[in-house]
Amino acid sequence: MAPPPVHGQVGLTRRxxxxxxxxxxxxxxxxxxxxxxxxxxxxxxxxxxxxxxIARSLALRExxxxxxxxx
Numbered sequence: 001m002a003p004p005p006v007h008g009q010v011g012l013t014r015r016x017x018x019x020x021x022x023x024x025x026x027x028x029x030x031x032x033x034x035x036x037x038x039x040x041x042x043x044x045x046x047x048x049x050x051x052x053x054i055a056r057s058l059a060l061r062e063x064x065x066x067x068x069x070x071x
Contacts (some may be wrong), residue, residue: 006063010053010058011050011051011053011054011055011057012050016053017046017050018023020045020046020049021042021046022037024041024042024045025038025042025047042043043063
């Protein structure tokens with residue numbers, strides 16, 4: 001589980017993204033076709049994890065009444 005967001009942060013931090021990526025790429029296949037498949041799965045997983053973090057962050061802001069409109 002990701003740590004609570006820093007003030008103003010929405011989504012995962014760069015360090016969190018790098019850590020997730022390193023974990024997903026801990027074993028690299030030798031077959032180029034499998035490497036492309038791994039790359040695709042990795043990108044989708046990182047986007048999903050970041051979207052989840054964004055949703056959590058926005059839900060926390062909404063619950064605390066800290067949502068600010070644009071403008």
